[in-house]
Amino acid sequence: MTRHEVLRTRLVAGPDGVAHQVIDPPAPMPVPVFDLSGSLDPQGAANDMVTKDALTPFDLANGPLLRATLVRLSPDEHILSLVIHHVVFDEWSDRVFQRELSALYEAFRAGEPNPLPPLAFQYADVVAWQRQWLTGDVLDSHLSYWRGKLGGAPDLELPTDRPRPAVRSTEGAVVRFSAPAGTAEALKALSREHGTTMFMTLLAAFDVLMSRYTRSDDIVVSTPVANRNRAETEDLIGFFVNTLVMRTDLSGNPTFTELLGRVRGTALGAYAHQDLPFEQVVDAMADVRDRTRSPLARVSFNYAAEAVGTSPSDRERAGGAGMGIETGTGLLPVQFDMVVALGEDDGALTGEIQYSTALFDAVTVERMAGHMVTLLGSVGANAEMPVGELPVLTEAEHEQVVREWNATVEPLPVVGGVHELIAARAGSMPGAVAVVCGEVSVEYGELMGRANRLAHYL
Structure with missing residues (x-):
């Protein structure tokens, strides 16, 4: 947090209601430790804890906008949970953070000084x-x-x-x-x-x-x-x-x-x-x-x-x-x-x-x-x-x-032609609509009457 000012930044509303950045001075960051090694399912308990922490709201005005928790699964296995508000962090930041955290961890574990070069600019700049x-x-x-x-x-x-x-x-x-x-x-x-x-x-x-x-x-x-x-x-x-x-x-x-x-x-x-x-x-x-x-x-x-x-x-x-x-x-x-x-x-x-x-x-x-x-x-x-x-x-x-909804293989009725099918429908359902053309519709009974008149005329 000393290296990146944005990780110790709060958003405080001014008299006009518009939020502005307040950068706090570097300070030690509390990292509570939870020992779950005695749980029946340490990994599951850790997942629940991390999820609950991730869903806990931030106070943008009072901060901090970064929370860290260390979860012990066993004497030689730990999880470092980091929850950071999106207003100061994005996906690219995640890669930068992990790269620098790993470099600092390896250097300090070996008793070496900070290997990271100083930043020429800060986010606010x-x-x-x-x-x-x-x-x-x-x-x-x-x-x-x-x-x-x-x-x-x-x-x-x-x-x-x-x-x-x-x-x-x-x-x-x-x-x-x-x-x-x-x-x-x-x-x-x-x-x-x-x-x-x-x-x-x-x-x-x-x-x-x-x-x-x-x-x-x-x-x-x-x-x-x-x-x-x-x-x-x-x-x-x-x-x-x-x-x-x-x-x-x-x-x-x-x-x-x-x-x-x-x-x-x-x-x-x-x-x-x-x-x-x-x-x-x-x-x-x-x-x-x-x-x-x-x-x-x-x-x-x-x-x-x-x-x-x-x-x-x-x-x-x-x-x-x-x-x-x-x-x-x-x-x-x-x-x-x-x-x-x-x-x-x-x-x-x-x-x-x-x-x-x-x-x-x-x-x-x-x-x-x-x-x-x-x-x-x-x-x-x-x-x-x-x-x-x-x-x-x-x-x-x-x-x-193509197959299930379009199964059209059916036995055909024994008729001499389509005209016989139309005549049969006219006999059983003379009031059903047979032909539609624009706004005009013709029922089967009327269609057969017109066809008979035309046949007699011919």
């Missing part, structure tokens, strides 16, 4: 610099881009299992899935061939899936970005991550490779304007904030090269070959209707879908995960196919639709 830079013509340029890109963007209307509640709920659950290594290799080759990143390729596939579900060619999803595009920020801990909104045009039923070009252009434009904080984009686009849904985008998509999951067991479960869907049993907070994240593990693609339990049932999300896996395989097999023709049904669903 970068924030102050960005605030000064993002004004005037620079700010106007970024705002103009996002207004032009997102103006008139529709809401992503996914079919839900229940109506949207009046008050947005953050309760959610997770479904995990995986795609074979062969699919991952095919998509990597496709990305190399067309000059796209794996993120762009997977986002394009996800856009296709969202287009199928919403029956729309205008797809809007959000994605987190590290927003550390300057070398000075690479070794800093802090909340740098920003949210970008990607709007994709799928009109004209392009081939997937054509869609890749569109997504690439959208992504590069968004990256060039990523310095504008998401909340300022929201303020520029939304005159009236709808509190029942997340602003600008209801669905979030992300890709990271490492495996998706929060623990080694998660990664192990998610990394098997095939679809491998696993439904999470516990609740977790979600800020969107749906959050889809993909990663890699031992060459295979792993993924998870976090979803709002107020809107979706687990079986619905499991079905979507299966469609995502099928679609990724379809893209890898034939990227020149129009996106509207790419298969999304799993083998089991295809068999159900």
Whole structure:
């Protein structure tokens, strides 16, 4: 905490109600120790303790915004639990924190001095610099881009299992899935061939899936970005991550490779304007904030090269070959209707879908995960196919639709022709509708009368 000021920072509201940073001086950090070695299930008890600690709220004004607990499982096995508020920490910070903590631990255990070089900047310095830079013509340029890109963007209307509640709920659950290594290799080759990143390729596939579900060619999803595009920020801990909104045009039923070009252009434009904080984009686009849904985008998509999951067991479960869907049993907070994240593990693609339990049932999300896996395989097999023709049904669903729900093999009645079937229906149900043309309908009895008159005339 001495090294990174942001870890000893509090957010205190001023007289105007606006929170500002208060950086406390370095001080020893309490680390309570809990000995669970005598428990019947030390690991299970530790998991419960860590989960409870993670769900305990922070006091932003009084701090601290970092809690540490040491749990003893046995004389030579311990767990260090660290809970840090997201306002001072992001995923990149986690990597920095673990790298530096390991370096300090190894050095101090060996009786050596601090091996880390001093930091030239602190998080507050970068924030102050960005605030000064993002004004005037620079700010106007970024705002103009996002207004032009997102103006008139529709809401992503996914079919839900229940109506949207009046008050947005953050309760959610997770479904995990995986795609074979062969699919991952095919998509990597496709990305190399067309000059796209794996993120762009997977986002394009996800856009296709969202287009199928919403029956729309205008797809809007959000994605987190590290927003550390300057070398000075690479070794800093802090909340740098920003949210970008990607709007994709799928009109004209392009081939997937054509869609890749569109997504690439959208992504590069968004990256060039990523310095504008998401909340300022929201303020520029939304005159009236709808509190029942997340602003600008209801669905979030992300890709990271490492495996998706929060623990080694998660990664192990998610990394098997095939679809491998696993439904999470516990609740977790979600800020969107749906959050889809993909990663890699031992060459295979792993993924998870976090979803709002107020809107979706687990079986619905499991079905979507299966469609995502099928679609990724379809893209890898034939990227020149129009996106509207790419298969999304799993083998089991295809068999159900084509075979089970379409079993039309029936014995034919012994008749001389279709006219006899029509005459029989007219005799048994003369008032049933036989023919419809626009606003006009003709019943079987009337149809037979007209046919008889025509026959007599002929």
